[in-house]
Amino acid sequence: QDLKLKEGSQVSQQGVAMINGKLYEGFCIEVAEKIKERYERLEGKGPGSFNYKFKLVDDNNFGSANKTVGTWNGMIGELLDQKADLALASLTITRARQRVVDFTKPFMKIGISIMIKKPDKQKPGVFSFMEPLDSMVWVCVSLAFTGVSLVLFFIGRWSPFEWRAEASRKEISVTNAFTLSNTLWFSLGALMQQGSDIFPRSISGRIVGSAWWFFTLILISSYTANLAAFLTIERLIPPIQGVEDLVKSKDVEYGTFKGGSTEAFFEMSQVPIYRQMYEYMKSKGDQVMVNSDKEGYEKVRQSKGDYAYLVESPKNDYQNQKKPCNTMKVGENLDHKGYGIATPPYSPLRKDLNLVVLMLREEGELHKLQRKWWFDKGECGTMDSKDTSKSPLTLSNVSGIFHILIGGLVLSMMVSLVEYSVHRLRKQHKLRFRKQMDAPRPAIKIEKKNPLEVLKAAGYTGICDNTVSYTFKPPEQLTTFESGKNTEL
Incomplete structure (x- = not known):
């Protein structure tokens, strides 16, 4: 058959x-x-x-x-x-x-989808250089810059190894390179990949610097890689992004094939937004409804982006691949x-x-x-x-380097505390030693004797050269002189 x-x-x-x-x-x-x-x-x-x-x-x-x-x-x-x-x-x-x-x-x-006319491609704007990073990432980078500068400033004040003595005009003064302005300059130089003329001397300060340098290395590399896409690719910005935008928009009309399954879907739907769409299409009538899919496609192509056609997704995808290639699908499918x-x-x-x-x-x-x-x-x-879609780096994409930076800051503060404690212990030990050295000690008398006289007193009659010898007596045998008196200890 x-x-x-x-x-x-x-x-x-x-x-x-x-x-x-x-x-x-x-x-x-x-x-x-x-x-x-x-x-x-x-x-x-x-x-x-x-x-x-x-x-x-x-x-x-x-x-x-x-x-x-x-x-x-x-x-x-x-x-x-x-x-x-x-x-x-x-x-x-x-x-x-x-x-x-x-x-x-x-x-x-x-599934039911939305077909609109492709908008004209837009060239990069004046502030396109900020688009590779999401706005929240820019905020977090600013906070990280401020936080690193403050931590480095406090470490410079806290750590004894950041202080140095300088002599000028016969005066000795103790200075610290990491003032608040200098720490901001150091952080900015690292962020801009230019460096600075001051560097931390303490271990804790170097930990902060290393964490900040690693942070800026990854951030700048990611930013540079994403920047190329934003500056070289012309953007397509459709007037709507989905069904919610379509319903809210006052500039874009929408319709579908009259008497088809798509219209029946909106008519039978109990979803409020779909019911609202059906009432809109019903009120507009032939102004937005078409008698065939071909008529709907032509209506989209001849519009100035102010008409959207609700059509099943395979037809949408197929027509988007047909010349003059000026239609596109936006948003997710409305049903399955x-x-x-x-x-x-x-x-x-x-x-x-x-x-x-x-x-x-x-x-x-x-x-x-x-x-x-x-x-x-x-x-x-x-x-x-x-x-040709492109999206900025969000906080979830670069959260790892923020975690490393925070870990570096915490570690540096712990090391700074250890440095301060060790320095105090050393200082206390030096003070005790200095006190011991400055304590009063008994006087020592150096007695000058003529060996010839000593020998004669002992009954020696031989020949002896006239040399001088020094005899050191123990403290208990020393002679002290007080008010012209001679006293034997």
């Missing part, structure tokens, strides 16, 4: 097929070919068991219900009228459609759902098609086809070459 597949003209047409005398190619056509191959491999099937031909849907609709008479149009209506055996297109699985037809497992995951193959109710094909879709997903064939038709054949370059 020949199967008739309904292919909506809005779909990105992707394999190659002749339909009504016209050549079509696209993703869904290749998916149909893969389905045929896998279907004929199933148990009990064989070559020729799955033959099909494409037919475009007559009214160019996916399928929406007429609540007044209870009928459906588009592909869903033709399935119900037995005009087709299955519908293979970007047909979203919804609760309303699932009630009247059967769907296979989703062959593609999707999928495209499925629809069959008439209780169709015997549904069970086998489910197995085939699962086989294609597990083998990665669907992902390969999506990559091929969305990006490899794109006219605006790959996703990687398009991605």
